[in-house]
Amino acid sequence: MNTEQTILSVSQLNNQAKFLLENKFSHVWVEGEISSLRQYSSGHIYFTLKDATGEISSVLFAHDAKKLGFIPENGQKVIMFGGVSIYSPRGQFQFNVKSIHISGKGDLWEAYERLKRKLESEGIFDPSQKKKIPAYPQKIGVITSVDGSVIQDIINVITRRSPHIQIMLRPSLVQGDSAVESLIQGIEDIHACSSQMDAIIIGRGGGSMEDLWCFNDERLVRVIANSKIPIISAVGHETDFTLSDFASDLRAPTPSAAAELLSPVRDDLYQYLDEQEERLLGFIQSYILNQYQTIEMAILSYGFHKPEVFFDQQKEKYNNFTNVLVNLAQSSVDKLKKKLEIEYEKLQVLNPKDILKRGYSLAFDEDGKIINTDSPLKKGDNINLHFSDRIANTTINKVEKK
């Protein structure tokens, strides 16, 4: 036996299998008939869902059972939404039910599926159509009910994390017959409003699928898909998927999660910006250090053989560095300035005046500007030749290409 082989405990095996299953089957619709139903005083409901050839243990926990609005019965044909898991203490494979819909009411679901397929085939849910959610928004529009915890949750999260972000609420109905009209109007109003929003959150708290039904309305779904401003939907809880969720640019499991997605922590942003300033400084510093190495190498080699070329190059570098110093002095970055002052002193070695002392001369025009290869020269120009100890005024007789 390979001693490297990991030996799992029973619990480890159960937990790993549970993890795999929960990942793979987290949002599943399943249809069947209820049997062996029992409800405990805790409010949890246990039953078996079966069809002609198979069955699966199912559990509906009390808080989800409360949201149903009815108590399921044996023999009922239902469509359930939920995820598969393993109850580790007993290694039991089971379906954790989030919501149950009686198949008799199946028309609603058929309509949902039909509409979903239709919109899908039109590309309404196409990922390539999704707008990018801004990483650093400044203004966020929120469409939700003015009552209730949703708007408070969103405000709390955003003001805590990003006090620089402005929030604009557009109150809307989020349930009932008029909700569709109200939500559509809300989206249109935010587009028409003079303050330009960087993103919109459409949110409402959890509820039964029937409560959320307005979010499956075809017109609303289309308006969301066509929005110019990126929309994050935060409708219901993690387990409910409406067609609005599919059409929006991003789906958040809860309104608070939507707010979090749009609100980078301000202190982190300050820190990031400080770091970027340090990096910018670092680029310049290392560039200058590099240049010095180049100069040192030039002094060691080339300059000795071709002094006039070397001089021109160094003069150019000297001028460039002087410019850098002037620029940086203006940008008042003290740290860099100090460093550069030291390096500036080193550069004095390359000062043209020192080179004059070595016996060369420099030519200046009548305005006192140094004459180099680019300077325009013509016959009759007066120029001054500067030596280390005297100046000769001369007139150009002829200018010809070399």
Added chain:
Amino acid sequence: MSNKEISFEVSMLSLEKVIEKLESSSTSLDEMVQLYEEGIKLTHSCKSKLAAAEERITTLVNEKDELKEVPGI
């Protein structure tokens, strides 16, 4: 470049681009200094945008098709 109308998002993304440019290519000294200055300008304008507008919350009201933004909720 007037920073007044440029959004925080655009400034942050421009800053990323400046850093990227400095990082990836060997630029000339002139270009480097120019990028440096642009980068510093961007970090400053980003910081001032973060400092501005503390906790402004408004409500958009539609009264007979007339849109009004009023403070608070």
